[in-house]
Amino acid sequence: xxxxxxxxxxxxxxxxxxxxxxxxxxxxxxxxxxxxxxxxxxxxxxxxxxxxxxxxxxxxxxxxxxxxxxxxxxxxxxxxxxxxxxxxxxxxxxxxxxxxxxxxxxxxxxxxxxxxx
Amino acid sequence: xxxxxxxxxxxxxxxxxxxxxxxxxxxxxxxxxxxxxxxxxxxxxxxxxxxxxxxxxxxxxxxxxxxxxxxxxxxxxxxxxxxxxxxxxxxxxxxxxxxxxxxxxxxxxxxxx
Numbered sequence: 001x002x003x004x005x006x007x008x009x010x011x012x013x014x015x016x017x018x019x020x021x022x023x024x025x026x027x028x029x030x031x032x033x034x035x036x037x038x039x040x041x042x043x044x045x046x047x048x049x050x051x052x053x054x055x056x057x058x059x060x061x062x063x064x065x066x067x068x069x070x071x072x073x074x075x076x077x078x079x080x081x082x083x084x085x086x087x088x089x090x091x092x093x094x095x096x097x098x099x100x101x102x103x104x105x106x107x108x109x110x111x112x113x114x115x116x117x
Numbered sequence: 118x119x120x121x122x123x124x125x126x127x128x129x130x131x132x133x134x135x136x137x138x139x140x141x142x143x144x145x146x147x148x149x150x151x152x153x154x155x156x157x158x159x160x161x162x163x164x165x166x167x168x169x170x171x172x173x174x175x176x177x178x179x180x181x182x183x184x185x186x187x188x189x190x191x192x193x194x195x196x197x198x199x200x201x202x203x204x205x206x207x208x209x210x211x212x213x214x215x216x217x218x219x220x221x222x223x224x225x226x227x228x229x230x
Contacts, residue, residue, distance in 0.1 A: 006160075032216060043206060043220045044161070093160045097216040105151050105210065106218060108160035 003027055004096050006109035013084055014117055021079045021112045023094030029074035030096035034106060035067070038091045050077045084116045120144050121209050123221025130228050136194040138224045140207035143188065147209035151218070152181065152192050155204045164205070165192070197228045 003026040013019050023033060032051055036044040048069050050056045056069035066088075068080040077096075081088055091113055095106040123140045130136045140150075149168055153161035167174045167181045167190065174181045180193040194201055204225050208218040 002163075004160075034217070041204075041223075041225070043222045044218075046217065049217065091158075095160075095218075105149065105163060105166060106216060107163060108153070111158070111160045113158070 002098060002107040004094065004107050004109040006094055006112050008112060009110060010113040010115070012115045012117065015085050016083055018080055018082045019084055019114060021081075021092055021094075021114075023077045023079070023096070023109050025075045025096040025098075025107075028096070028098050030077075030098060031074060032097040033071060033077040034095045034097070035069060035077075035079050036093045036095065038093060038111075040091075044093060047079075081114065084114070086116045089114055089116045119222070120219040121207060121221040123207050123224060125224060126222065127225045128227070130197045130226065132197065132199060132228055132230050134197050134228075136192075136197045136201065136226055136228070138192045138205055138207070138226070139189065140191065140221050141187075141189045142209045142219075144209060144211070144219070145188070146211045147219070148212050149210040150181070150183065150190055151208050151210065152179075153206045153208065155206065155223075161206060194226075197226075199228045199230050202226055202228050 005024045007022045035047045047062045048056045048058045050071040052071045058064045071077040093111040095108045121142045151166035152164045154164045155161040165176050165179045178195045183190040204223045206223050207221045
């Protein structure tokens with residue numbers, strides 16, 4: 001159980017275009033999903049917290065107009081990188097929060113490698 | 118401010134040896150401490166987790182030791198194998214923050230055959 005998928009796994013786009021990344025919880029409902037960005041050999045940097053049916057909460061320094069997050073259902077959240085530039089190239093990872101028994105933790109997707117040319 | 122400090126940054130262990138990764142936290146509101154394992158190009162996977170009312174938790178070759186008074190916890194990997202070579206992240210969670218993870222910086226473990 002507790003499987004989270006991401007699509008696409010990797011994407012290459014031209015500078016100025018927009019890219020949408022999907023995050024799905026496959027076998028559970030997630031009221032909260034998180035979006036992270038990870039640079040090579042670095043820890044995960046939280047970008048935003050997404051709650052189903054409400055606006056995402058962005059971390060300080062993350063441009064909400066550039067990184068659009070939509071959490072339309074209990075199993076799907078999307079991250080859209082608008083007008084992407086080479087500095088947006090990174091590994092983007094989502095996670096979904098679940099509570100089973102005394103466990104309240106996050107399960108991560110496999111990540112999406114974004115390369116902006 | 119790094120709420121969870123992790124060491125060492127990198128660790129090299131011989132096959133069959135014990136790998137030990139240490140973490141320390143400041144925020145006493147943390148009530149859940151998971152460890153994640155990440156392979157290159159993949160998302161982190163939950164490895165093992167502990168709550169502060171327990172001093173030790175063991176799952177197979179993986180053991181978490183927790184010292185609440187010292188605000189420290191550690192991951193021990195017994196009989197380390199080359200397949201354990203990965204980056205390990207410790208984290209702290211406050212239930213009141215909707216499960217937000219506060220990660221350590223990570224430890225890159227290499228197990229030599």
